[in-house]
Amino acid sequence: MSFARSIAVTALYELHDSFRSRRTLALFVVYLVVATASAYGIITFIHKLEIALAEDLLQVGANAEPLVLLDALAENRVYKNFINKSFSDSVVATNLLALPPIAVIYGWLTYLTAPILVMLSTSSRVSEEVSTGSVRYVLYRSTRLGWCLGKFVGQALQILVALLVGSIGAWAIASFMLTSMDGPGTLVVMLEFAFKNWIYSLAFIGLAFWVSQWIRSPNTAAAIGVVALVATVVLSGFAYHYLKEDPGSAWVIVKWVLPVSHGRDLIWSPGTDRVVPGGFILCALSMVYLLMGYARFCRRDL
Amino acid sequence: MSTALSFESVTKTYGRKAALSGLSFSVDTGSICGLVGSNGAGKTTTMSIAGGALKRFEGRIELLGQTGFDVEKLSGRLTVIPQDSELPRYARVEDLLSYYARLQGLSKTDVRRSVKDVLEWTNLGDRARSSIRQLSHGMRRRVTVAQAFLGNPELVLLDEPMNGLDPAEKANIRDLLIDRRGKQAILISSHNLDEVERVCDSVVFIEDGRLVKQESMEALTTKTLVTRYLVDQKELDCSELSIAVPGCQFSQDSEGWLVCSAPISETAAAVNARVLGRLLAQNVGVLRVETGATLEEIYLTDIRSSRSGS
Numbered sequence: 001m002s003f004a005r006s007i008a009v010t011a012l013y014e015l016h017d018s019f020r021s022r023r024t025l026a027l028f029v030v031y032l033v034v035a036t037a038s039a040y041g042i043i044t045f046i047h048k049l050e051i052a053l054a055e056d057l058l059q060v061g062a063n064a065e066p067l068v069l070l071d072a073l074a075e076n077r078v079y080k081n082f083i084n085k086s087f088s089d090s091v092v093a094t095n096l097l098a099l100p101p102i103a104v105i106y107g108w109l110t111y112l113t114a115p116i117l118v119m120l121s122t123s124s125r126v127s128e129e130v131s132t133g134s135v136r137y138v139l140y141r142s143t144r145l146g147w148c149l150g151k152f153v154g155q156a157l158q159i160l161v162a163l164l165v166g167s168i169g170a171w172a173i174a175s176f177m178l179t180s181m182d183g184p185g186t187l188v189v190m191l192e193f194a195f196k197n198w199i200y201s202l203a204f205i206g207l208a209f210w211v212s213q214w215i216r217s218p219n220t221a222a223a224i225g226v227v228a229l230v231a232t233v234v235l236s237g238f239a240y241h242y243l244k245e246d247p248g249s250a251w252v253i254v255k256w257v258l259p260v261s262h263g264r265d266l267i268w269s270p271g272t273d274r275v276v277p278g279g280f281i282l283c284a285l286s287m288v289y290l291l292m293g294y295a296r297f298c299r300r301d302l
Numbered sequence: 303m304s305t306a307l308s309f310e311s312v313t314k315t316y317g318r319k320a321a322l323s324g325l326s327f328s329v330d331t332g333s334i335c336g337l338v339g340s341n342g343a344g345k346t347t348t349m350s351i352a353g354g355a356l357k358r359f360e361g362r363i364e365l366l367g368q369t370g371f372d373v374e375k376l377s378g379r380l381t382v383i384p385q386d387s388e389l390p391r392y393a394r395v396e397d398l399l400s401y402y403a404r405l406q407g408l409s410k411t412d413v414r415r416s417v418k419d420v421l422e423w424t425n426l427g428d429r430a431r432s433s434i435r436q437l438s439h440g441m442r443r444r445v446t447v448a449q450a451f452l453g454n455p456e457l458v459l460l461d462e463p464m465n466g467l468d469p470a471e472k473a474n475i476r477d478l479l480i481d482r483r484g485k486q487a488i489l490i491s492s493h494n495l496d497e498v499e500r501v502c503d504s505v506v507f508i509e510d511g512r513l514v515k516q517e518s519m520e521a522l523t524t525k526t527l528v529t530r531y532l533v534d535q536k537e538l539d540c541s542e543l544s545i546a547v548p549g550c551q552f553s554q555d556s557e558g559w560l561v562c563s564a565p566i567s568e569t570a571a572a573v574n575a576r577v578l579g580r581l582l583a584q585n586v587g588v589l590r591v592e593t594g595a596t597l598e599e600i601y602l603t604d605i606r607s608s609r610s611g612s
Contacts, residue, residue: 003374006405013401020433021392133387137449139354141377141405301356 006142010150011157018158027121028162031113035166038109039102039173095270100186102174106167107193111267114163114197115204115229122155122208123225124218126297131216135302144298148209152290155205160198167194196267199279203259204229206286213293213300236260259285305364306331306457306487307352312361314347314511321347322511324361329504331456332484336498336505336519337491338601344511345491346385349461352489353382366456378406381450385461385491389434395445396421396430403452412453420448423478439466447475451482458488464497476501499523499597507604514608519597524566528599529573531560534587540606547576553606563603 019025096104126148129135138147167190175183208225215221239255255261262285265278308328314321322344329335339345350356351363354371368375389398396417403413421427424444434442443466450458464472479501482488492498498505505522507514515522538560540552550573551563560581564573570593581588 005407009401009404013397016397017390017393020394129390132390133384134390136350136353136355136382136384136387137389137402137446138405140371140373140380140382141402143373299357301350301358 003143003146006146007150007153010138010142010147011153014151014154015157018154027117028165031117031162031166032169034113035106035109036169036173039106039170040177042105042109043102043174043177091270092264092268096268099189100182102170102178102181103186103189103193106170106174106190107197107267109170110163110166110193110197111200111263114159114201115232116226117162118159118201118204119208119225119229120222121159122205123211124221125151125155126209126212126293127215127221128218130302131218139302145294148213148290148294148297152205152209152286155208156198156202159201159205160195163194163198163201164191167191193267196275196279199266199282200259200263202286203263203282203289204286206289207232207259210289210293213290213297232258233260256281257285257288304331304367305329306333306366307489308364309348309352310362310364312348312351312359312363314344314351314356314359320511322351322359322361325508325511325513327506327508327513327516329457329487329489331487333503334479334483334488334490334501336502337489337508338493338495338498338505339508339514340605342510343508345508346461347511348508349382349459349489349491350384353380353384353459355384378408378453379455380457380459381406381452381455382459383446383450383461383463385465387446389442389445391435392433394431394433395426395437398434398445399449399452402449406453408453416452420451423451424448425474440468440471443467444471444475447478451478454486456486458482458486460488460490462491462493464492464494472497495596495598495601505597507601507608509605509608512608514604522600523597526600526603527564527566527568527570527573528593528596528603529562529564529570529577530592530599531562531577531581531588532590533558533560533581534589538584538586543580544607546580550577551603551607553603555602561599561603563600563607 126135135147142150168187171183171187171190174181174186207228211225211228212221215224235254236258239251239258240261242249242251243255259282262278262281265274266282269275269278305328308326310326311324312322312326313324325344325348337345337348347356351359352365352371354373354376363370365371365376366379393401399417399420400413403416408416418427421430424447426441426444426448429437429441434445437445443463447460447463450460450463463475467475476497479488479490483503490498490502499519502519504516504518506516533554536554536556536558538552538554540554540560543552543560544550547562549564549568552560553563554560562573562577574591578588578591
């Protein structure tokens with residue numbers, strides 16, 4: 001059997017099996033609920049804030065339509081300076097200010113939650129099969145690498161579906177609550193954010209597969225997956241901090257081998273100058289992580 | 303006859319403990335071979351090495367003309383029933399078998415036909431749409447048997463295939479295996495020596511990871527003259543008896559049966575005369591004498607002799 005076919009067969013079965021598995025179905029529901037509830041919660045919160053600001057500070061009447069004030073603020077010079085300084089990157093800030101606020105909020109939420117969901121759902125995918133022994137039914141039918149890559153692709157497709165479903169759910173809630181919203185335009189931006197976050201998630205799927213190929217116990221693998229995610233974020237924070245002080249320091253390596261800064265480039269930058277390299281590097285990192293795990297998995301007694 | 307599987311001086315260790323110590327044996331193409339040994343003798347390790355699950359070992363294995371386990375060359379030609387390995391719980395029987403069949407390279411038409419055949423063959427046709435978790439232990443076992451015969455593998459490795467099956471299911475699987483004789487090489491690891499005797503053409507005895515004996519079933523059951531003596535003493539020194547009665551090997555079970563294994567060239571009368579003479583000289587009372595060898599008796603005699611030798 002060809003290597004490519006082995007990957008395709010395993011990926012399709014992984015996807016098919018994920019729809020039959022209650023846990024994965026639960027993941028889908030959780031993701032949809034998180035996306036829609038967050039959209040609802042944030043819109044409601046900002047609307048209340050707007051009403052309070054309008055009434056208490058600006059001494060004008062409350063507006064029935066949420067996010068109108070935020071839209072107005074986006075045009076304000078002081079607000080623009082504030083955003084520019086917050087992001088330390090005027091290009092990114094300008095891009096964000098030009099996008100529908102609800103889409104940006106959705107993008108942020110996905111950027112923050114997708115890696116967590118990926119690590120929780122994917123870190124045990126290989127170790128589960130190793131611990132139950134079900135992997136032994138495929139080892140004499142497919143190469144270990146073909147099987148791992150197939151499972152990786154299956155998981156990636158599953159996360160893509162979850163992100164797309166989540167974005168459509170969040171958009172539906174926003175459309176319902178924000179009647180003046182540019183529906184199709186916002187949907188396109190949200191789907192774009194979902195897709196970019198998916199590329200970003202690929203690196204974390206790779207990281208989860210690294211863990212999963214090393215650890216036999218599924219529970220331990222899930223726990224180590226979360227620890228790896230936290231370590232990634234913390235180290236990226238250190239790298240960001242120290243590189244500001246000394247751009248030539250060895251922290252640049254840490255920045256390069258971790259997905260966070262590339263994710264920022266991919267998701268928040270306009271145009272293609274930083275988006276395309278960011279996406280490529282994230283895809284490459286996902287493979288590097290997966291192969292780091294495979295280096296042990298290929299020699300392991302199972 | 304060509305060889306479907308061969309082990310040459312294979313050694314496998316787990317930490318400091320040796321599971322296999324220079325094991326060598328072979329299975330001929332189209333034959334059914336039984337792999338017999340006590341718990342911890344190394345049967346599952348042997349199966350796992352042959353099935354590609356264990357990678358780190360010393361020695362040389364050959365599978366269907368290939369040196370070492372190369373899944374790209376063996377996929378679809380070799381199948382395994384691994385021991386203590388669960389099937390994915392949420393998978394539907396038919397979907398799972400189709401997935402395995404596709405993975406071993408069968409075409410769409412062959413997948414459909416092969417899955418249908420094995421489901422019928424294992425009486426699982428009515429459970430094709432059930433998920434694995436809805437099946438009883440015996441039915442799950444039948445699914446593992448079914449997956450091992452998808453396509454037309456040339457070599458099938460069955461690690462304790464009858465475990466958890468009821469007598470009717472065992473008989474069914476036994477008949478199916480006998481039906482495969484001459485078409486596929488099958489290596490069966492089992493504790494059930496009666497099943498092995500009925501199904502297999504040859505047998506490999508292993509103990510402590512070493513080969514004790516490899517013989518054709520016919521040669522084994524006709525080459526050795528086995529005589530059993532029910533004696534009134536339950537703790538006879540079998541090693542001493544073996545020295546005192548040259549050419550014979552002795553073992554004794556907990557009920558007092560003393561089993562004597564002698565070369566087939568000897569007659570039962572001659573063996574009886576020598577053994578009874580020795581027992582009477584030791585003031586051992588003989589209550590009953592039986593002649594005739596079963597695989598179990600041959601196995602027990604060989605294994606005990608191997609243990610006392612080592």
